[in-house]
Amino acid sequence: MTDEKMLSFEAASLVEMKLSKSHGICKVTNLYSHWLLLVPRVRMQILMAGVGISNYLLRTCLGTCAVLMVHEYNWDMQFKGMLLGAFFWGYLAGNLFAGAISARLGAGMVLACAAITWSALAIAIPMVADLGFGYTWMLLTLLGLAESPLMPTTMQLISAYVPASERGCSLAARALSMRFGQIVASVLAPLICSQAGWRATFAIFGTVSLMLAFLWLGFAMTKSREAGMEIARKMWEDTCDADVVATGGWQGTDGRGTNSKGGEHGGSFLPLWALKHPGFLALLAVHCSSNFAMYTIMSWGPSYFTEVLELPLESVGLYLMLPAAFSGVGSILGGLCTDWLQSRRCPLLTMRRGILCPAALASGLALVLFGNLRSIPFASLAMITAALFMGVLDTAMNAVYLDLAPQNAVALVSLGNGVATLPGAAGPALVAVLLETTGLWSLVWGIIAACFVVSSAVFAIFGSTEDIEKRPPKYMQV
Template sequence: MKTEATLSPAEDLPLVSARRSRTRFTILALLAIGTVINYLDRTVLGIAAPSLSQDLGLSAGVMGIVFSAFSWTYTLSQIPAGLLLDRLGARKTYFLAVASWSAFIILNGLSGGLLSLLIYRLGLGVAESPCFSTNSRVVGHWFPQRERARATSIYQVGQYVGLAVFSPLLFWIIAAFGWRAMFVIVGAVGLGFSIVWWLRYHEPHESRTMNEAERDYIGAGGGLTAAADAQRPFSWHDVRSLLGRREIWGAAIGQFAGNSTVVFFLTWFPTYLVSERHMAWLKVGFFAILPFVGASVGVLFGGWLSDLLLRRTGRINLARKLPIISGLLLSSSIVAAIYMKSDAAVIAVLSLAFFGQGMGGLGWSIIPDIAPKRLMGLTGGIFNFTANIAGIVTPIVIGAILALTGSFYWGLVFISAVALLGAASYIFILGDIKRIELPEVGSATKNSA
């Protein structure tokens, strides 16, 4: 009995005599730039926080609420964003998302107090919600299965390197022109990119720059889409059907686990270095970059390894699961930082753990493999909704632990345990990686009548 999807020689990609065009890599570059801007826009508040909180008279506790506001609406908007994506398609959805979140970033810079700042942060969460579902859909359409993990890793690396690369420039802008100017400049860059996206992005069936050799290559690998596939009417039956599939829950729980590690590094990591390890701020500024470098290397290595395994073995389960599970197991090593004496050893452990998270964060490469062709947006929305609950839960849990114990000991244990839960989810819950087949809406309605 065949228990794992494989690529047989007959199903493998065809050899073509004509030289393939490389339009898919232009599309991937757009995704990578969009992801860099996306993560810059959601995290620049942390850079502005010291001067912003002083100007607006906001306490540290109140700033914590402002920080969390983004995650609440971002998480709650995932499923509606997926439905919008299935209705409008990638080009319109991403254009509207980038333009609207860039507008909200500019409004952040015009905030006059707590209420307006909260409203703009909540709006930013809604506006950014379609980003990763759109990325996944685009990769599923534009790349053959054997290249999807690497393509996913290339656009995902933007979430790690963007802030590290551009932070010095952003700090300089604040020093020279103030925090309000930084928000306006970053927002203006996003608005400019939204125009570039509108002019440059197109679906595979609309492409005038992709030749037949590239079209055959992508199509033989399970990519491409027809005009008729651009949308499917919303149906609660589809939602219930997807929520009843183990593939969705297995991938979502695994991504929740990986995101918990990311959230720790985006929120409590600097505080951990200062309060627990007693590092000076200058030292923190240097050391804080290293785990993000580790994560960047991890996501690229994981994507390369996954596609290499797929080409060498043809076994999609092995190729997708092994790097992700290995990465989550490495993430669980974060607990070893508790026992490290030197600062260098602590940073080495944390960098290894974040490297593992980079590998484990490739869950998005599974979505194009399991999502119904015409429900990639809804599938990605459900997946990302569950995964981003980590953005709400993790800061609260670690903050509560810190308040009760005065130590990060159990906080690191929590992150490690969640990473192990994610590995177990991929091993025992996900099952075989294969496309979910759902009945057409009309037939589903008749059957339920």
């Protein structure tokens, strides 16, 4: 090839490379343009889903990693129970303050800072574990404290961004993202632990969580979204009934998902006055039962499948994936059913009772069967059934929170989720005591089932969807 032809070929190649690079930039630019054209609440829901995934990646892998950590450091059953409960003690304490902090600083920014913090703490766990059990317990407590703002902040964001007629599906989408994180952790954590060790699990999941946290931070820091929210609000008002708009959650909110007035329903206090309301107490009973079941499955599930059903650790994830997946399916079904019944003008209390109470009873019955079955396929089927109905229960339960406090959901969820975390915090230690004393796993699942039965009966009698947002006495504002 002559020099002229060589120069011509190189020039053509250079032009082609520039065109290809320019075409790639155009693709990215067009993709970003399409992203900006999305309604703000849709962008919020997508990025919020990423944060929910990262949150449940880390909390779900704790149960699997604990199996190897206990074996490596020669910790006994009581130490294992304390280790599994450490996260939830921090989670409980954080929920009591998350509502007030979110009201002051904005739900979006609080969630972003929390996500970055819990990612960093997860990455640090392998380094701290070598220092001893006390340091590990403390770090897991801090991890629970960092993860605690997830529920109240996302509830406040949904209340501020999403119309009342779409909140059932929005809550279902939030629950589905969390279950997806649980599924991924349930499948990958045992595989990573068996191949690379539990330290690699925290390092990998923590890094992924950190990336998703920064994506959410970019959305939370965007100043132009207030204008987009105002446009979306006007479009929504043009297409919704007046009574829906009046309770939609847009009025009085700023771009951060908080109440700009900050007065009567500003969420700047812990609503202890709600503890005097029978409907809220009935909802708390259901919430405690649901958390007791879900947290026990999440923390003790890997131990149950390896020790009782005698499965190898690397295959446990496939079985733990199923309840997480069907819980997400149940959340979707619950959201669709909730929105459909509301569109049919079904009375709210009748609708909530008709969904929540049967779901709680079915979950309890399925867990009793699960605790008495030793056949892996049948036990898995019973667990899937329980998870499906717990997903339905979760969506209906969170919808009741919004019914009780449409303008102050963040504070009410902070209080409710804080109290309902008590079974998750004390549950692992209680399970350890029961197993050391009796050795009966069927007793553990039977106690959880009894909690479901009692709480469903309490909600059937005392359940309420009446808006309880009234100005409390000053001495009750904390």
